[in-house]
Amino acid sequence: MTQQSVGDLPFHTTEHSFFSKQRTIARPGYNRWRVPPAALALHLCIGMAYGFSVYWLPMSQLIGGNAPLTCPAEMSVWQQLITRECDWKISMLGWTYTLFFVFLGAAAALWGDWLEKVGPRRVGMVATLCWCGGLALSSLAIYTHQLWLLWLGAGAIGGIGLGLGYISPVSTLMRWFPDKRGMAAGMAIMGFGGGALIGAPLADWLMTVFATDRGYGVWQSLLALALIYAIFMLTGTLSYRVPPEGWTPESYRPSTGRGISTIQVHVNVAWRTPQFWLLWLVLWLNVTAGIGLLGMASPMLQEIFAGRLLGLDLSWQQLDKDQLARIATLAAGFTGLLSLFNIMGRFFWASLSDLCGRRITFSLFFLLGASLYSSLLLINSAGNVTLYAIVLCVIISMYGGGFATIPAWLADTFGTRMVGAIHGRLLTAWSAAGISGPVLVNYLRDWQLSIGVPPRQVYDITLIVLSGLLIVGLLCTLLVRPVADKHRMREVVTTSENSLSPAINWKANPEYPQLIISWLMVGIPLLWGIGITLSQATAFFR
Known part of the structure; x- marks a missing residue:
């Protein structure tokens, strides 16, 4: 086995803190099928970005209720960002959605190198703090009726969490499944698409629970989502494991076909x-x-x-x-x-x-x-x-x-x-x-x-x-x-004893209890969301 030269890989690190990459390296016998549920736990949470439009209508009626109090035509955009005297336009709220994906791409591009340096656990932790912290700030924005804080919380900070949370599971899964790279990426990214199936009806139900005569329960719903997502994302983040350098599945033979x-x-x-x-x-x-x-x-x-x-x-x-x-x-x-x-x-x-x-x-x-x-x-x-x-x-x-x-x-x-x-x-x-x-x-x-x-x-x-x-x-x-x-x-040969060792592989332990619990944690919410979606879709074919 060879080691990458410092010139090509300038972020070699020897730290061994709990969130370091070294602490996430799997031990012999680890079952790689425990990793997909961890990835899904993150993507199902951040995928709520697709379903955030469930909040637009109630957010646009926070002051005037069913008869929204429209801002004066002469009021500038900057004044609308801080006013507490009139309701927000849905077109203004929609910029939160745009900010989600602008900051997602920017964060993924800027800190993708950092992911390779520190590993998925630390990146997943930062993604959790940003996404859930952004939702909490959004809750405060609704409570204080400050649109700029909504853009900052959900849009900018939450968008950074989206970017980091999006890329961290994908590269990890493809290392565990070199024989099924497409399937591995599909399992993780499927969760991002499925996040809205769970998050949108959950957010709607939470607003119903917290609704009162004086409000729609929007800020309470956002705060509850932040807490729920924090639990799931932390569980997934702490469950991350990466294979040791040189690991391959049993009987795996690298293919050079199909590009x-x-x-x-x-x-x-x-x-x-x-x-x-x-x-x-x-x-x-x-x-x-x-x-x-x-x-x-x-x-x-x-x-x-x-x-x-x-x-x-x-x-x-x-x-x-x-x-x-x-x-x-x-x-x-x-x-x-x-x-x-x-x-x-x-x-x-x-x-x-x-x-x-x-x-x-x-x-x-x-x-x-x-x-x-x-x-x-x-x-x-x-x-x-x-x-x-x-x-x-x-x-x-x-x-x-x-x-x-x-x-x-x-x-x-x-x-x-x-x-x-x-x-x-x-x-x-x-x-x-x-x-x-x-x-x-x-x-x-x-x-x-x-x-x-x-x-x-x-x-x-x-x-x-x-x-x-x-x-x-x-x-x-x-x-x-x-x-x-x-x-x-460029690669250089090291004098390490492991440098001449053959490729690492092991027979995976069954670990049935851990596998069943892990998959149930993500499978039950996903099936619940799919069930609700199918029940709503049947109305289209009646």
């Missing part, structure tokens, strides 16, 4: 290679198209099909208030169904990539995606609601699958030594897509409405543009090639 590299590339070198930027574009294009469609799936359903959702031959403009409310309920169930496919796609497509390779999987995303986006033009014109729902579910499954498959492709391309840091920098593509996708879709829609295009046709140009983006993504996918050997980390 899997045998070299290790330093993060400071990787991000300068064309492969990194091609993969950056692959993720950005896949997420831009997916998040754009996800954001407009509900209004598209309502505006295109309108009265047909109720069995009536009425346009959107002809519907009365009661009919619009019934359609909104159906759209909410449909949105829950999309969330479920988002989760399942993360595990399914990432696991499939272990069998057919990452390039083929992403090529399928882009080819099939472009075809399905284009087919929506015909489906919308024909008014086939069922076919529309099926196509949207497949598209959103590939959107989630892209998030879960890209870490494995990074590991295949640059090696696993610094995949956490490289993945962190690549996630800036997500931050960019979080802006480009909604902006592209919303502005195209508004422009078409402004020139008099009927609501059911305002998405046609958008679907054509998104299809074009996916074709560009396919070209980027096909251009990815193995990294040149000149980018390999």
Whole structure:
């Protein structure tokens, strides 16, 4: 076994504190299947970022109640950040959601190197403090009615927690499962997609419990979530273990097929290679198209099909208030169904990539995606609601699958030594897509409405543009090639007795009690969330 030179890996450390990387190294016999529940414990909690919109309406009625007290038109944005005299606009609250993913990408990019230095336990602890601390600050922001504190707490500090919590389990799992990298990443990232299935109904229930005649129970709900999530995230963080250097599963034989590299590339070198930027574009294009469609799936359903959702031959403009409310309920169930496919796609497509390779999987995303986006033009014109729902579910499954498959492709391309840091920098593509996708879709829609295009046709140009983006993504996918050997980390031979030892592996202990308890802790809440989502989705098909 060889040791990385100091020049290539400048963060060698000898500390042995409880949160050090050395204290998390697994002992012989450790069962690697205990690690996925720890990863899921973090991702199921931070995934609540997807479901935070459950708070927007009650947050916009904190002062005026059912008759919100609108701020004066002449009041500046800065005054709205500190005022306690009028209610917040939902558009202002929505910036919290944007801040989530901007700070997620920034934190993952800036501190990905630190993850490789100190290990997942310390990073997971900081992620817990930031995410749960951000929720607690948000609770205080609601109590004192200070919008700037909400942006700082949930948006900025919470966003940093999202970034650190997102990358720390992924690199750890891929080291434990070199034979199933896609499945390993899919298990962790599936939790991030599933966080809203648990968090949104839980937050809604907590608001009901704490609601009084004088308030909606919003700040109490946020504080309770912070405490609940802190328990789960700390349990997962303290359960982290990393394999010793050189460990491989029994009977594992490294594969060099399907674009899997045998070299290790330093993060400071990787991000300068064309492969990194091609993969950056692959993720950005896949997420831009997916998040754009996800954001407009509900209004598209309502505006295109309108009265047909109720069995009536009425346009959107002809519907009365009661009919619009019934359609909104159906759209909410449909949105829950999309969330479920988002989760399942993360595990399914990432696991499939272990069998057919990452390039083929992403090529399928882009080819099939472009075809399905284009087919929506015909489906919308024909008014086939069922076919529309099926196509949207497949598209959103590939959107989630892209998030879960890209870490494995990074590991295949640059090696696993610094995949956490490289993945962190690549996630800036997500931050960019979080802006480009909604902006592209919303502005195209508004422009078409402004020139008099009927609501059911305002998405046609958008679907054509998104299809074009996916074709560009396919070209980027096909251009990815193995990294040149000149980018390999320089290695030096040590005199350590272990340097000549064979690869480490062991027969895993069954550890059935620990495995059962660990999986039940994350499995029961996830099944509860899925059950609620399915019950809501059934309303769409009645």
